[in-house]
Amino acid sequence: MPAPSLNTTYFDDVYRANDDPWSFETSSYERAKYEATLAALPRERYTNAFEIGCSIGVLSQLLASRCDALLAVDASDLPLKTARARLEPYKHVTVRQMSIPNEFPEGQFDLILLSEVGYYLAMEDLQRARRKMLDQLTKNGHLLLVHWTPVVHDYPLTGDQVHETFMAMAGPDKPLKHLLNQHEETYRLDLFQKI
Template identity: 45%
Template sequence: MEESYFHEMYRDSDDPWGFTSRWYEQRKYQVTMAALSAPRYRRAFEAGCSIGVLSEQLASRCEQLLAVDLSDKAVQIAAERLKTAGGQAIAETRDFVADWPPGSFDLIVLSEVLYYLDHAQLDAVIAHASAALTDDGELIAVHWRWPVEEYPQTGDQVHDRLRDSDLVHTAGYLDTDFRLDVFARVARQSVAQREHLV
């Protein structure tokens, strides 16, 4: 998708997708946070953070959080929201497709961003994410399932591609509206196994 699409979306509204007002979004964030299998993460990366509504919730469970978006306006709003999370949560303007951040992460969040990518871009992002994910980390992807004419792919298509990658699928949720999948770089113990319940 053209970068101008996102700048135009924020030109007339600080919240063009209703992230702060819709129950659909609030519920999706609750399911997303519940799907994370660790109580805390050392270093997290959120691609396409928009105005930082999910970022703020992620920051409460991360020692460090890097949240990025293409839109300067969205990043300004996200940065303001993250001020209450302390200095270890930052928002910056970055094209995560062309400029994946350096270093490794034990949490990578790809929420409502991958269907904007063409097939080559999606494959590049999956390769970057797989290489950046720590052995004890997880990647969570969450996407709207209904087709949108402007989007190059559907949520189901990008999740199917993730399922076909080298990443290990560890958890998932599916309903009529959205799909959530959790992946690891290598096979990991479940929460119950980690806590010696089985």
């Protein structure tokens, strides 16, 4: 039987144990991955961006300078206190607690970033999230995926499974065009554009 999506309680427990459990603020690995993430974005500026899984807001802060508006969300409210403090100077950034795919914002986005969170979802929930992302991505808008690729036994999916689920929507007569694939030793980055 497939593993269920990890729920908010799982992440609350992780953040109760450690304010920065993945060392987003201090890790050279994370810093290099953030640089690659920003470098992959084809446009210098986006009108309305949506970041799924913002955690304590380190990548959100880097994205803020590239967006007229940014909605940054996380399933757990615990890291969002830090994210809100970090992003307080950026009045065009909104931080909200939201559990994807059961909750999803209204509106259209010309950039959606799914970074290091897709593998927390069961396949059925990932497919629901994918439908919602495609529905709310503007024509010619960009969808950027970045995920750790080694197997983590707690997680329902691997990073490669997440990316291949989106690759299935790319190609002739499909809604996405695949623009970029970057494989590093422990993570994968894929950029898509809505046709």
